[in-house]
Amino acid sequence: MELLYKSTRTSDITVTASEAVLKGLADDGGLFVPVEIPKLLTGLDALARMSYQETAYEVMKLFLTDYTEEELKHCINSAYDSKFDTEEIAPLAKADGAYYLELFHGSTIAFKDMALSILPHLMTTAAKKNQVDHEIVILTATSGDTGKAALAGFADVPGTKIIVFYPKDGVSPIQEKQMVTQKGDNTYVVGIHGNFDDAQNGVKAMFNDKALAALMDQAGYQFSSANSINIGRLVPQIVYYVYAYAKLFANGQITENEKINVVVPTGNFGNILAAYYAKQMGLPIDKLICASNENKVLFDFFMTGDYDRNREFVLTSSPSMDILISSNLERLIYKIAGADADKNRALMQELSTTGKYGITEEMRSELKDFYGNFATEEETAGVIRQIYEDTGYVIDPHTAVAAKVYKKYKADTHDETKAVIASTASPYKFTRSVMDAIDPKYDAMTDFELVDELEKISGVPVPQAIEDIRSAPVLHRDVCDADQMQNTVKNFLGIK
Template sequence: MYTSTRATTPQSLSFEEVVMTGLAPDGGLYLPSSIPKIPIADWSSLSFQDLAFQIMRLYIPSSEIPDSHLSSLISKSYASFKSDEITPLYNVNENLYLLELFHGPTYAFKDVALQFVGNLFEYFLQRKKSNPITVVGATSGDTGSAAIYGLRAKKDVKVFILYPTGRISPIQELQMSTVPDENVHALSVNGTFDDCQDIVKAIFADKSFASYNVAAVNSINWARILAQITYYFYAFYRVKGTVRFVVPSGNFGDILAGYFAYRMGLPIDKLIIATNENDILDRFLKSGVYAKGSSVKSTHSPAMDILVSSNFERLLWYLAEGSDSERGGTVCSYMDSLKREGSFSVPNSVLSQAREIFDSSSVTNDATIATIKKFYASHKYVIDPHTAVGVNTALRFLENHPATYISLSTAHPAKFSEPVNKALASFPEYSFDKIIPDDLKRLSSLKKRVTYVDASLEAVENAIKHLY
């Protein structure tokens, strides 16, 4: 059963309730109040799909989704992936692997979760013949296109994705704005990702908007995190032995899935947070102070251009002491302080717990470009700027802490032509045209459908009402 990170009285919600509502009425995020431990060796020979079934079965009661239905949902979700392994490993050298998470329909790691979430929404709606839902999400780039591709043409689902104008890559925008299905809409917001995220949260809290049955696809939706746990287990079984995962991190959802895998018993030595110059997570682990900073820096890795990492709230709940209700009160006090003062600090006991499993680093814009260039020179393998942040971090950690590192490769390089071309222009054999998939090439010839709105709750809600 599930509870909210901000609940101060006992809660017991079903899986379906937390998936379909997304954000809790108290503004908190849903999570399981206990994490199951599993026998690691038993699943080593399973396919990705079968492994996903075993993991999800631990968190989804069969009374809500029977075995045959869950198996079908998983198979359907990964049928469109371009690799039979779904998330294959690339062996860089004896100490470093890249976990390729970009083989889904939109070439980003978000597909692993959002193909499943889209099918979940449809499953629950059709089974109960519920009223249509309105999916509202904020994206710093990849979540939006993955959500749209996961939900396009779904019956009884309307989709509205907010993204910051001019702060995502051209291909990411085309992936969202050229989908012809009438049930999906791209909203370009004159602001930052944090503005978009704040507006989405405000929509969930707006009781006057309740008739639209709002649902979430961002990583605030627990099903997103659940689906991402699988590839930590899948990668571990293919490397064997204790490993360190390096995760390019913005909203903290991807690495949070790794934390759940660790708590379930996966022998992870460290989960290393790799940030760009928007380094709130790195600063927290070094100081115990979670502070917004003055403004978002625009970087070559825009999916991580975030001031406040929403999913960090879930980790804080697990690190807090006391009963579930006492933890909820502690998280409420942190979030209230963040809202009022722009920061909060945690006791040394909480910081020490976090440091037991997490480490971190930040990577500059120049270092990101240099890493893309150096990696191509050494391996003739093109990485995107977010993956470069992870690789740079992994290589630096390797110098002082020899171990087996798995760095998450979160997006296809073709989605970020400007920084990739900047890094590789000096190589005579390199051509961007050679690495861009045909279906991404065709996007520029398609008709765009995008609505431009101001960064305010009223403007966004009016746009949704007009487009509905």
């Protein structure tokens, strides 16, 4: 049976999975959602014996129903290959009373690789299926990790160009070096004077600009997105929660149908939404623990039912979570509004015009699966140090936010349900923050001296992604103001 997709803002138009992947964002500015969440049909005994690639097929075939078995398996096997440094793709590490799902073993050492390794294959397959003859321009805003993972995925992919905007002073030195050294004749990286929300708003405005779309069409281009607003990003993220549960069962850590909690460091809400979708599919997840840093707009939302981005934007040591407009939350709002596109559209319009909205008590009652909390910068550094001193395991600041929030959750609830923490980046991506947290004596070292020191104390070899940028030349130096993003895109594409 074919699963169709519709916009969160229009109720009467449906598209196929491949059309949703290709478009990225709906024409009305909404996000594509499946008309229903399919149920996971494969039994746990079978899943427990499967490789990551086999698990991916069992999950993704339920969502991407207009891809043939051959097409989907080709996409999966092309994505999850030797570019990951472990055959498991997403191994589990037990430390400090939780299971850390290591999602950073891909080529850019962050969890975005899990979806962005496959998105180019899903997209180019979708283009062929839909007889697209335009060149696809991937337009993306990044808070640090999506940019590099998307660049690596789309570099030199025929029929595509990729343009990435990032906040010039809002990412880690390693994150920036990874992006600005990216090779590929079809890649373009631009720093903006502003924060991630400015970059994201600029990208969304271009997607919704009909005049720009007409100019693009005349020039033989069409936009698509590699951000987590693209359903082709979200569906692959569901896979690793299913895989983690099956591996816990296979290893005797849990019994069949035993519930687990999932803890996710959260910015744009895509990663935790994927866990929510996994639960909707029937995976035995109890609580979805949403961990925020000092930009705690999501914590306040779960506490009060009011979403309000009108606040100071804080630059933290976990920059991929420095976000005040969590785009993927719209998919959850649509769901708890009873799949009422009109109601959701009114709330999103309110957010656009006033910067805030409130949900009804009836909608709030649909959020009982979620628990929200946040970690301060001091708490984040403290938990990095504590876990290292107690166990020898080193985590990055984003994972540390989740670890601290999990400790707060247990203190609040006394719930001893086993927990999987989404470990979203390698500590090597944030060496200065990590090493400063462990011991202030490292403060005088350069970033790459810190890399070598981290290898000594952790016993984990330096990832190839870091070795590759030690001496790599800077290839992208462009910087613009946020209000010049459209002109920058036009110049790159040669559009007048």
